[in-house]
Amino acid sequence: MLWNLVILNLAMMLISWLIATFNRRVGIVDVTWAFCIAVNVVLSAWLIESAPVSIRIFIGVFSGAWFLRLSWHLLRRYLGETEEDRRYANMRQAMGKFQHIGFLLFFIFQAGLAWLFFLPMWLLLNANESQWSNWTGALMLIAGAIMLIAFCGEVVADQQLYRFKQDKHNHGKTMDQGLWRYSRHPNYFFEWLHWFAYPVLGLAAEQYVLWIYPALMWLFLYYVTGIPFSEQQALKNRGQNYRDYQQRTSMFIPRKPKQ
Structure with a gap:
């Protein structure tokens, strides 16, 4: 399932890259990054049955809510901006004529970061019931x-x-x-x-x-x-x-x- 989530993250990032290519607003990558983790958390808490139900509910609700709120906040900020985020405008200028392939690699890298920061939840959800202590x-x-x-x-x-x-x-x-x-x-x-x-x-x-x-x-x-x-x-x-x-x-x- 972990590799399926990696593929899902890549797909969402590639769609976001296409959007950014057409509207020249790379800030959508931040929104997609948070949303990728939210989707990974909710799907894993629902489908992985290794951990106790209480742990699955805890991570699905608390972690899911955290990253869904973050993605909504970043989306609101993205939609409210009239110009491209200065960070990405500087990146665009620095990459020049290679900006399309450069941003493609950047979006793929962000999919990897989403996977990296999802790992804590993944490890907890894959710890079976016998591993959990009385504490x-x-x-x-x-x-x-x-x-x-x-x-x-x-x-x-x-x-x-x-x-x-x-x-x-x-x-x-x-x-x-x-x-x-x-x-x-x-x-x-x-x-x-x-x-x-x-x-x-x-x-x-x-x-x-x-x-x-x-x-x-x-x-x-x-x-x-x-x-x-x-x-x-x-x-x-x-x-x-x-x-x-x-x-x-x-x-x-x-x-x-x-x-």
């Missing part, structure tokens, strides 16, 4: 609390930023209210927090390898796809206004701002 119920409660806090935090952060950007009077200003008063990237922080739920739950089935995922997500957000580009674009668009925000506000972990 499963307690650890499931802890993992559920982590997921709930992360879900609520990211929904609030995303909605606060969305409403801020919808107000034309805020053009050129920095969002520094609500959760954004305590962290410059609260959405990324709660995304990172979410990934602690899987290794916590994995303790009950001796899936210790899952502790790689919070570290992996931190590396991606902190050094690769998240914070560096967001900070660069914010400084370019808002200049001193954003520099002042940087000086008083934590970059990642929420804490009281400096006076």
